[in-house]
Amino acid sequence: MKLDELSLYEKPELREFLAQLRTEPDGFLEGMESAEAISLKLRHDVSSVVFLGVGGSGIVGDLLSDITAKRRNLPIICHKDYSFPPYLTKGALVVVVSYSGNTAETLSAMVKAYDAGLSMFAITSGGLMGRVCKKLGIPVVEIKAGLLPRMAVPHMLGAAISVLTGVGIIKMSTDELRNAVERAKRAQASVEVHVGLESNVAKQVASRIYDKTAFIYSHGPLSSVGYRLKCQLNENAKMLAVSQCLPEILHNDIEGWSPEVARCLAAVMLRCKDEYPAVKEALDRMEADLRERFGITVSRIESDEGDEVTKIFSTMVICDYMSFYAAIMRGVDPVRVDRIKSMREGIVSNTKLLEQVASRFGVKH
Template sequence: MSPTDTGVLDTLGMFDAAFGLPDQMAAAVELASSVDGLPDASAVTSILVLGMGGSGISGDIMALVASEHGRVPVEVSRHYELPSHVGPHTLVMAVSFSGDTEETVVAAEAAVAAGAPVVAVTTGGALGDLVSAAGGGVCGLPKGIPLPRAALGAVGLTPVVLATRLGLLNDTAAAVDAAIEAVAGRLGANAGASGDTDNEARTLARHIERTQPIIYGGGRTGELAAYRWKGQVNENAKAPAYWGSVPEVCHNEICAWGQHGDVTRQVNSMVYLRHDGEHPNVSRRFDFLAQITAEVVAEIFEVRAKGDGSLANFYDLAAFGDLVSLWMAAEAGVDPGPIPAISDLKAYLAG
């Protein structure tokens, strides 16, 4: 999209990518369901998912699914180094949209050296070459995705489908279908990306305005969605945002509310990401948080997930958060696609 045809600045088509998420999810499932060359997983006793940034969240999604469907434990690593236990009994899934994410490639090299079965989820690059040469499996991603953070459906569902095929997750087909259905419903209810669009996502973006949102999510599902929201506000809107998990913030962060309320009331807003699968005491903790923060933040907003099951709830909240972050960018006249700070960092490290 260009500002001349829609009134919204979006040179890389991030709005189009957001609204294309259900199709992306379905295409990723089809690719992962048919790819061949996967390793023998009969001796695997654990899964390690490698990834960074928009690709790194794939491991968190796998862990979320494994909490309900898992047959082996799942670990996530966002580091150059591997955990010392990795070896022939650990399936390593290395996820990198570009295939050239430095940390992921280095860790995948170590996994190959350790004799671990390795599967790469990537569009190619050094990672694809490495894993292919080592005899591991390589699963591609759907075409037409502009940037890694726009690939949430592909990088999130592909490892789930592959692990299910390998017998490391119990049947996940219904959970995946429910996630696609939930996303389609949420996006359909928030359609439009023009100057005169009026929907819930844009309304929330306008309410947040120039405050710095603190996003709290309940339980495993909510905390993962809050993490995603925070990163999307950072990268799309180029704005500060923070996240926390309930109940964890009730063991530390609540102690900070009340001090400097005159400052936080001007600077911060709060977004609560809720879902029907919360533990009853998580719900009570949200009630208490609202009581103690109501006077020290600009405003508190609540978004409740729709859909059947944890995976659907996560993707529903994430899809809505993506739109909110894009509308925050639009309202500020910011192009959501380019990320010059990260480009500058890569240039610095290369020098």
Template sequence: MKQLVEGFAQQLRDAMDIGEKATVAFSSPLYNNVVIAGMGGSGIGGDIVQAYVADKLEVPVIVSKGYTLPAFVGLGTLFIASSFSGNTEETISGVRAAMNSDASIGFVTSGGELLRIAQEEGMPHLIIPGKSKQPRACLGYSLVEMLYLLHYAGLLDDTFKTELRQSISLLEEQAGIIKVQASALANNFHNKLPVLYVSNALEPVAVRFQQQLNENAKQLCHVNVFPEMNHNEIVGWQHPESIYEQLSVLLIRTAYDHPRVRLRMDLSKKIFEDKVQDVVEIEAQGATYLEQALYLIHLFDWVSVYLAELNNVDPNTIDNIDYLKGELSKQ
């Protein structure tokens, strides 16, 4: 896993190369909406894409994480199915429903049933490398190829390519600093329950961090967002007092935080510090949303790997998921 995290910037570069060399054509020139289907490591890429294009696309984008699709999916829908293995049962179910609704469908996968469907039906698809067998370590591929599908569908202009190249340069320039920051955060989280707070603009990045801590470090984590948490969770910072010494709070700040959100973070931090000794902050680096998101993703991936070492666990294994898949396959 450490080697895969180390190669994240190169993975982004390779993903761009796949997107640039691809020949992808969609039959419909107009779309009323976009639906991205994916689970786990493939699905979180859809969440990040949705957040990134929120101020760029003139049609709504939603992410579907389940077996069924919204009733509006139909002729005016661009449906993107993202599955590393190509065999994710929820995503396959969504594809079959999308096919029945006459939506335009594009695929991002390394193989499996989804690639078979795409090739058999002559549908647009981008093939990503599958040799790592670690979907969560291949976010760069799934995220970038989804952006390319939106581009080839005529919904997204070329700007994302420049921002991706800038992001790659930033990650390479900051590689040493990122590892130092990650090691410090891992030590903060060791034997603690990480509580992550971020603005709603970058919620998918914090959720990705939570997922990486779950899978790589085999550790629970809690995430909530500003300003929503100020309308409910902030009141919960009273009981049970016995857990305060087990918490480690991280405030994730970015240049895309609304000024009122920044103020809310400042005020809420005082409440946290009255309860918890370990309250830290981190500021995303980069000039664009994509740079800041990818910077944080890479930083947090390193945290999860370092924390796995501190927890003395193998970041590559996912025993509970393997158990669930095995039992589901029997029924």
């Protein structure tokens, strides 16, 4: 199957996915605009920001944490569970993220945070969460409906940045974000379907890894992008992937390398052009060892130059296209996630939890 055959992209499911993929850069700005009307009044001094969310919605906090690492004085904590730990209840500003608004884990944690009297706001396209928040007077950023949850990440991320900038927790100007979006659009243009394999890094990497388990290695601001890529390969290409970060992997992961695994593994290195000297040296050695000593296929995706927001936006767009091309190489539908749907619908306890939340607050399930 040749990724340069443009007729491939005429299949209905591929056209649908590609249409959403192409909206990603502007999605950041649309999310910001969706949040402009939100007036968040903090009920207490804020000592931390806690993101509640799982899946595509859960990655929003991870990405924002990396984007704003040098632009805030408070920790950002990403909590992905039904609970809300007691140690988080002192001074936390809670950001509740669920694209569908019907995520049982997130709603459960949200109710616990609400009972603790914490300031919070929600980002959703509606659902039970939207109805509960409106009933309770919790500020809600309503973002564009009709997207795949994993493709709504730019909208949700833009909304979170807008609100947190508005209350002074992070420092980022609209001009900086618009510049990052323009750079992301240029990155997107370089990996579009009409760009041939010889010049298209997303097609090149997809062609090398689609029939293997992908090990994604990253560092610093690209750590969350590595995890995002892992999830996109899982959901879009229906393939196993692992995301690991430096310097931690230098203390464990590398002992698992061997020539025996070369047939089933491929490495994807997410690199920055301004890496710390020790990180650059380690990644260079890793790439050489993987290729020369162990015969493992190694691919590299380099971020655009600039600040963290530019690096993350641009690299994320390239990686999302790569996962799309991997799906095509594998002959799978990137839209459908039947196993996830079947698993979630089969967990009766989740259905009961949603019913309990709706009943408690007197809203329609």
